[in-house]
Amino acid sequence: MAITIKDIANKAGISAASVSRILTNRGRFSEATAQRVRQLAHEMGYYKNQSAADLSQKESRVIGVLVPTTHTNFADEIIKGMQTKAFELGYELLIAFVETDSQQQIKTVKSLLSRQLLAVVMLAIDIEDPVFEVLTKADVRLLSVSNQLNNVIPSISSDNYAMMHTIVDYLYNQGHRKMALIGASNPDPIVAILRRKGFIDALLDHGITYNPDFIWGVENAYQTGLDAIKKFGNPLPFTAAIGSADIISIGLLNGAKDAGIAVPDDLSIVTIDGTELTQITRPILTAAQQNFAQMGELAITTLADQNLSPHTIIFTDITLKPGDTVANIN
Amino acid sequence: MAITIKDIANKAGISAASVSRILTNRGRFSEATAQRVRQLAHEMGYYKNQSAADLSQKESRVIGVLVPTTHTNFADEIIKGMQTKAFELGYELLIAFVETDSQQQIKTVKSLLSRQLLAVVMLAIDIEDPVFEVLTKADVRLLSVSNQLNNVIPSISSDNYAMMHTIVDYLYNQGHRKMALIGASNPDPIVAILRRKGFIDALLDHGITYNPDFIWGVENAYQTGLDAIKKFGNPLPFTAAIGSADIISIGLLNGAKDAGIAVPDDLSIVTIDGTELTQITRPILTAAQQNFAQMGELAITTLADQNLSPHTIIFTDITLKPGDTVANIN
DNA sequence: ATTTTTTGAGTAAACGTTTACGCAATTAAT
DNA sequence: ATTAATTGCGTAAACGTTTACTCAAAAAAT
Numbered sequence: 212m213a214i215t216i217k218d219i220a221n222k223a224g225i226s227a228a229s230v231s232r233i234l235t236n237r238g239r240f241s242e243a244t245a246q247r248v249r250q251l252a253h254e255m256g257y258y259k260n261q262s263a264a265d266l267s268q269k270e271s272r273v274i275g276v277l278v279p280t281t282h283t284n285f286a287d288e289i290i291k292g293m294q295t296k297a298f299e300l301g302y303e304l305l306i307a308f309v310e311t312d313s314q315q316q317i318k319t320v321k322s323l324l325s326r327q328l329l330a331v332v333m334l335a336i337d338i339e340d341p342v343f344e345v346l347t348k349a350d351v352r353l354l355s356v357s358n359q360l361n362n363v364i365p366s367i368s369s370d371n372y373a374m375m376h377t378i379v380d381y382l383y384n385q386g387h388r389k390m391a392l393i394g395a396s397n398p399d400p401i402v403a404i405l406r407r408k409g410f411i412d413a414l415l416d417h418g419i420t421y422n423p424d425f426i427w428g429v430e431n432a433y434q435t436g437l438d439a440i441k442k443f444g445n446p447l448p449f450t451a452a453i454g455s456a457d458i459i460s461i462g463l464l465n466g467a468k469d470a471g472i473a474v475p476d477d478l479s480i481v482t483i484d485g486t487e488l489t490q491i492t493r494p495i496l497t498a499a500q501q502n503f504a505q506m507g508e509l510a511i512t513t514l515a516d517q518n519l520s521p522h523t524i525i526f527t528d529i530t531l532k533p534g535d536t537v538a539n540i541n
Numbered sequence: 542m543a544i545t546i547k548d549i550a551n552k553a554g555i556s557a558a559s560v561s562r563i564l565t566n567r568g569r570f571s572e573a574t575a576q577r578v579r580q581l582a583h584e585m586g587y588y589k590n591q592s593a594a595d596l597s598q599k600e601s602r603v604i605g606v607l608v609p610t611t612h613t614n615f616a617d618e619i620i621k622g623m624q625t626k627a628f629e630l631g632y633e634l635l636i637a638f639v640e641t642d643s644q645q646q647i648k649t650v651k652s653l654l655s656r657q658l659l660a661v662v663m664l665a666i667d668i669e670d671p672v673f674e675v676l677t678k679a680d681v682r683l684l685s686v687s688n689q690l691n692n693v694i695p696s697i698s699s700d701n702y703a704m705m706h707t708i709v710d711y712l713y714n715q716g717h718r719k720m721a722l723i724g725a726s727n728p729d730p731i732v733a734i735l736r737r738k739g740f741i742d743a744l745l746d747h748g749i750t751y752n753p754d755f756i757w758g759v760e761n762a763y764q765t766g767l768d769a770i771k772k773f774g775n776p777l778p779f780t781a782a783i784g785s786a787d788i789i790s791i792g793l794l795n796g797a798k799d800a801g802i803a804v805p806d807d808l809s810i811v812t813i814d815g816t817e818l819t820q821i822t823r824p825i826l827t828a829a830q831q832n833f834a835q836m837g838e839l840a841i842t843t844l845a846d847q848n849l850s851p852h853t854i855i856f857t858d859i860t861l862k863p864g865d866t867v868a869n870i871n
Numbered sequence: 872a873t874t875t876t877t878t879g880a881g882t883a884a885a886c887g888t889t890t891a892c893g894c895a896a897t898t899a900a901t
Numbered sequence: 902a903t904t905a906a907t908t909g910c911g912t913a914a915a916c917g918t919t920t921a922c923t924c925a926a927a928a929a930a931t
Contacts, residue, residue: 213657213680215887226911231889238890239909256678261655263887265592266916280621284614287638291610294638298645303652306636308617308624315628322633325591327543348586350543433821461821468823491763491791493798545917556881561919568920569879593917596886876929882922889915898907 214257222255223248234259265327274514275323275331275351276306277338281431284457285486285503286334289356292507293332300515302329313339324349330514332356337400352519356510357503359401365523367509369501371402374529375409376416378453378481378499381531383417386541387451387479390414391425393439393463394455406455406483425449428459436462437469445470450540451479457488460496464536475538485532494535502528544587552585553578564589595657604844605653605661605681606636607668611761614787615816615833616664619686622837623662630845632659643669654679660844662686667730682849686840687833689731695853697839699831701732704859705739706746708783708811708829711861713747716871717781717809720744721755723769723793724785736785736813755779758789766792767799775800780870781809787818790826794866805868815862824865832858 216234220227225244232238233245234252251257265271274297278286290306297304307323309316320342323331330352337358338346346353355366375392382390392410395403407426414421427442428435436459439452454460460482467474474480474494482489485500505527513525546564550557555574562568563578581587595601604627608616620636627634637653639646650672653661660682667688668676676683685696705722712720725736737756744751757772758765766789769782784790790812797804804810804824812819815830835857843855 213887216889217887227888228890228912229910231887232910235889239907241909244909258651258679259655260596260657260887261652262592262595262657263916264655264889266590266596266918267887267889268916280617280624287610290638291640294610294640298648304637306638307634308620308636310621310624318628321588322591325589325594327590327592349588433817458821465821465823487763491788491795493795543917546919547917555879557918558882558920559880561917562880565919569877571879574879590917593886594919596888597917597919598886872931874929874931876927878927879925881924884921885919887916891912891914893912894910896908896910898905900905901903 213260214255215260216257219248219251219255219257222251271327271329272301273303273305273326273328274511275326275328276304277320277323277331277333277336278306278308279334279336280308280310284488285357285484285501288486288503289334289507289510292504293510294507295504296508296511300511302511302515309336313341316342317345320345324351330354332510332514333358352514354510354514354519356506357501359405359524362522364521365513365519365525367506367513367525367527368402369529370526371405372409372412373526374483374499375406375453376413377529377531378483379410379413379417382451382453382479382481382537385451385479385537385539388419389422389425389449389451391427391439391443391449391452392455393452394428394431394435394459396426397429403455410453422448428455431456431459433458433462435459436464437466439463440466440470440472445472447472447478449478451481451537454480454482457482457484457486457496457498461488461492464492464494464496475536479538479540480536482536485530489532489534497534497537498532500530500532502530543590544585545590546587549578549581549585549587552581601657601659602631603633603635603656603658604841605656605658606634607650607653607661607663607666608636608638609664609666610638610640614818615687615814615831618816618833619664619837619840622834623840624837625834626838626841630841632841632845639666643671646672647675650675654681660684662840662844663688682844684840684844684849686836687831689735689854692852694851695843695849695855697836697843697855697857698732699859700856701735702739702742703856704813704829705736705783706743707859707861708813709740709743709747712781712783712809712811712867715781715809715867715869718749719752719755719779719781721757721769721773721779721782722785723782724758724761724765724789726756727759733785740783752778758785761786761789763788763792765789766794767796769793770796770800770802775802777802777808779808781811781867784810784812787812787814787816787826787828790866791818791822794822794824794826805866809868809870810866811861812866815860819862819864827864827867828862830860830862832860 216230220230233248335357353364359366395406397403482496482498485498489496546560550560563575665687683694689696725733727733812826812828815828819826
């Protein structure tokens with residue numbers, strides 16, 4: 212049997228209530244007994260039974276985090292950021308990996324919800340409707356990170372629309388006029404819509420009418436990059452491609468290599484995300500780097516705020532980080 | 542206020558105990574009331590308060606998982622395997638990321654322990670002594686996955702010693718006689734020791750006396766691979782190198798490229814791990830692939846076993862998966 | 872028709888912690 | 902020296918579930 216507060220109380224010759232007050236540092240107690248109790252707690256190897264504490268307290272400090280199992284290699288960075296901040300502000304993180312299978316998703320979410328949660332954070336997840344229903348029906352704050360779900364729940368992400376301007380401007384300044392956007396042509400997720408719109412508008416700003424064929428590729432996957440090169444053939448009808456995720460850009464890079472297309476001489480590539488994956492390619496990828504750690508930290512501070520509007524949208528920083536995959540063709 | 546069992550009981554005109562029996566599917570109840578209760582529970586949006594349940598039950602079904610934040614890209618695969626099995630057997634996973642900072646590690650572990658846990662699984666972690674002490678002092682089953690901590694706590698991992706034989710045999714058959722092992726020269730972790738010993742013994746089995754200089758590199762990092770090439774120069778004094786982790790091997794690959802060393806013509810590479818990272822390199826890496834999903838599933842089934850000895854060591858499968866980084870020089 | 876067994880469901884205690892309330896003892900203010 | 906305020910701590914209830922015990926009613930066995 213584990214040590215309880217009562218065991219400590221008995222040994223110290225005081226009541227359990229006093230021990231509780233001391234260990235939680237709430238209410239009144241004398242420093243003398245406090246020291247004795249803390250010492251005993253340590254000696255006896257006491258661990259608070261959080262379940263009991265949760266039960267007796269109304270306010271929860273536990274934040275659930277839904278992480279997709281589909282290997283998004285930036286999830287770690289966001290979680291790390293969240294953990295740092297949570298640690299600092301006294302919140303606890305409950306991390307759950309969710310599969311794409313909607314059935315299992317619901318089960319996982321329900322098991323999360325049966326802990327009394329303050330909030331649920333969704334990391335880069337396009338949540339399925341049935342799961343979303345379960346979440347909204349439950350009485351928890353919701354927050355979407357690295358994915359905008361405009362006006363439905365609050366979100367923290369890069370400004371995907373502005374980001375495309377940054378990238379297009381950069382490429383334009385390097386002399387590029389024909390550009391492709393690879394991997395953001397799903398109709399569905401808002402992120403893809405914003406990136407497409409941003410891409411098109413940025414081109415128009417420079418007086419370039421965009422070619423709809425040059426927005427191609429649905430899956431956020433390595434294969435998408437490979438396939439893109441296959442589809443457009445050699446020579447490519449554009450001089451620069453923007454990969455909508457690092458893994459896609461690596462596909463582009465390798466596809467180009469396989470097809471005898473030189474990067475950056477025949478094809479310039481800018482990747483979106485800028486995780487450490489971009490550092491282990493040859494040539495090193497030029498990236499529009501998202502600030503994932505910042506997203507994580509902001510997630511926690513945002514949730515700490517009581518009155519969070521579902522319309523809240525917070526944007527995090529973007530840095531254009533030069534690598535060796537963009538040629539100046541002026 | 543959230544819906545409780547009592548609310549359902551009131552509405553159904555029965556006692557809370559009956560509702561509990563029905564929802565947990567334990568004890569006796571009629572199918573008629575059961576259906577009514579289940580229907581009500583669904584309608585009213587009821588979620589079990591797991592804290593309360595935990596409190597009233599002695600046996601815990603919660604397994605804590607310690608995951609290092611140092612990006613090991615196979616942790617996901619192990620967790621996925623664990624989650625599948627846990628889901629199947631009715632266990633719940635509580636995942637916590639731990640930093641390398643020992644202070645924060647302890648805090649995280651303590652917060653884990655204040656949930657009533659059945660067990661704690663350590664993923665590829667060389668736990669620091671103070672943290673380990675906290676864990677052993679607590680009354681939970683421990684299990685190390687993807688890392689052997691011989692005879693201290695039970696572990697599930699690849700047979701690192703045998704794995705080296707598999708790799709060396711393979712390279713030997715391809716005609717290689719001079720081989721290097723990169724990234725396993727830490728004195729400390731047992732895994733490194735076993736890999737070194739396996740490497741040396743396997744060479745000796747083929748009548749090759751090994752060159753101690755050819756076991757080089759400590760950090761499990763990209764830079765280690767890059768540095769290795771720099772250190773040994775061009776031409777390299779060996780024809781094959783074994784990278785002790787995918788990320789190291791990618792370092793070797795890129796280092797070789799930078800130095801004008803052709804892979805596999807001038808240097809053959811076999812990588813240990815075989816995560817999907819090996820598929821996105823050019824050339825594709827030949828790998829001694831560990832079965833991480835299997836590790837995850839076995840972790841759960843092993844922990845389900847009551848009497849688990851600290852001496853238990855379970856080995857998972859290894860597959861030598863040919864890529865394009867090994868040349869036949871016979 | 873009686874006895875035995877089974878079934879459905881209620882009662883109440885228990886899990887470990889927190890906290891509102893109260894009270895005596897101490898300290899401060901007059 | 903009296904009154905007022907403060908301090909330290911105990912009592913007891915509460916949180917939501919589970920479960921060992923009951924017990925009446927229904928079903929089965931005699």
